[in-house]
Amino acid sequence: MAELNIIYVGKKPTMNYVLAIVTQFNNNVDKITIKARGKSISKAVDIAEITKHKFIKELKYQSIKLDTEVLEGERGESNVSSIEILLSR
Amino acid sequence: MAELNIIYVGKKPTMNYVLAIVTQFNNNVDKITIKARGKSISKAVDIAEITKHKFIKELKYQSIKLDTEVLEGERGESNVSSIEILLSR
Numbered sequence: 081m082a083e084l085n086i087i088y089v090g091k092k093p094t095m096n097y098v099l100a101i102v103t104q105f106n107n108n109v110d111k112i113t114i115k116a117r118g119k120s121i122s123k124a125v126d127i128a129e130i131t132k133h134k135f136i137k138e139l140k141y142q143s144i145k146l147d148t149e150v151l152e153g154e155r156g157e158s159n160v161s162s163i164e165i166l167l168s169r
Numbered sequence: 170m171a172e173l174n175i176i177y178v179g180k181k182p183t184m185n186y187v188l189a190i191v192t193q194f195n196n197n198v199d200k201i202t203i204k205a206r207g208k209s210i211s212k213a214v215d216i217a218e219i220t221k222h223k224f225i226k227e228l229k230y231q232s233i234k235l236d237t238e239v240l241e242g243e244r245g246e247s248n249v250s251s252i253e254i255l256l257s258r
Contacts, residue, residue, distance in 0.1 A: 122210040125250045129237045144233040146254070148218045161214045165235070 085109055089116035089124045097127045102135045105169065111142065114165040117149060121163045128165045142168040174198055178205035178213045186216045191224045194258065200231065203254040206238060210252045217254045231257040 085104055087097055101112055116124035132139045145164040150157050174193055176186055190201055205213035221228045234253040239246050 119208075119211050121214050122208050122250070125210050125235050125252060129235060129248075129250045133237055141235060144235065146214050146218060146230060146233065148222055159218075161211070161218045163214060 085111070086113045086115060087127075089114060089120045089127060094123055094126050094130065097123075098130050098135065101127070101131050101167070105136055105139075111166060111168040114167065115162065117162045118160045121161065124163055124165060128167060131167065136169065138169050139167050140169065142166040174200070175202045175204060176216075178203060178209045178216060183212055183215050183219065186212075187219050187224065190216070190220050190256070194225055194228075200255060200257040203256065204251065206251045207249045210250065213252055213254060217256060220256065225258065227258050228256050229258065231255040 087101060089097060097114075101114070104112055114124050114128055128141070132141075143164075143166045147162045147164070148159050149162050151160055176190060178186060186203075190203070193201055203213050203217055217230070221230075232253075232255045236251045236253070237248050238251050240249055
């Protein structure tokens with residue numbers, strides 16, 4: 081059965097996310113989506129590239145989506161960019 | 170004639186790049202590629218999203234590519250992630 085898992089990129093070190101993703105692929109997950117917003121977008125790309133080049137070379141980028149999310153804050157709405165990278169094998 | 174232009178994202182403010190892109194599209198350019206490496210990747214996504222949502226709503230993401238580039242430095246090689254966002258209308 082194909083499972084769909086989502087990894088949200090935050091403040092942890094890059095390799096924590098890479099190892100979480102590698103572990104999931106090694107447990108028969110077929111697809112993982114990496115999601116990030118704002119300055120974490122660069123880290124999401126690092127995570128995807130390191131996973132693909134150093135650990136699981138048969139991975140493919142099935143889709144890469146960019147979007148803008150609206151955040152509600154104390155001082156009104158603000159926009160933040162987001163990325164969704166769908167890795168599959 | 171379709172022209173292909175490339176914008177390299179560096180240390181200038183986000184809006185400088187957005188306005189450069191909008192100006193080019195207004196001068197009959199059909200496609201623009203935004204390229205960035207490392208921490209500038211987040212800024213590249215901001216530039217693309219702001220251009221698309223605030224200025225030229227008919228723009229499409231024709232392709233989004235992630236890659237790893239090898240940089241030669243004084244202390245040997247290092248890897249850096251990169252993004253190429255092809256905007257077209």
